[in-house]
Amino acid sequence: RTAPSRGLKRRPSGRNRGAPRRVRTAETAQRIKRNRRLKANNRERNRMHNLNAALDALRDVLPTFPEDAKLTKIETLRFAHNYIWALTETLRLA
Numbered sequence: 001r002t003a004p005s006r007g008l009k010r011r012p013s014g015r016n017r018g019a020p021r022r023v024r025t026a027e028t029a030q031r032i033k034r035n036r037r038l039k040a041n042n043r044e045r046n047r048m049h050n051l052n053a054a055l056d057a058l059r060d061v062l063p064t065f066p067e068d069a070k071l072t073k074i075e076t077l078r079f080a081h082n083y084i085w086a087l088t089e090t091l092r093l094a
Contacts, residue, residue, distance in 0.1 A: 024032070055076050062079055064071065071079060 055073055058080055059071060059076055062071075062076070062083060064079075
């Protein structure tokens, strides 16, 4: 650590400034681990919901035949890529 400049005292960092540090028991450590895992699972679940919603929105704007056919995720991405390429070529040739 570097010395404070101009006589200013350095403040402790972190949330528990000046508070004594608690010792984690095995039970507390397990509870923290479980809580972190639950939060990570929720983040992943939300990420997948957002991804699926985006793919559904993409499917809605892509012309598909028959209309009721639902494309898989990879089919949707490949179709969108090819559709954009075809539209670009149409504009380039026009």
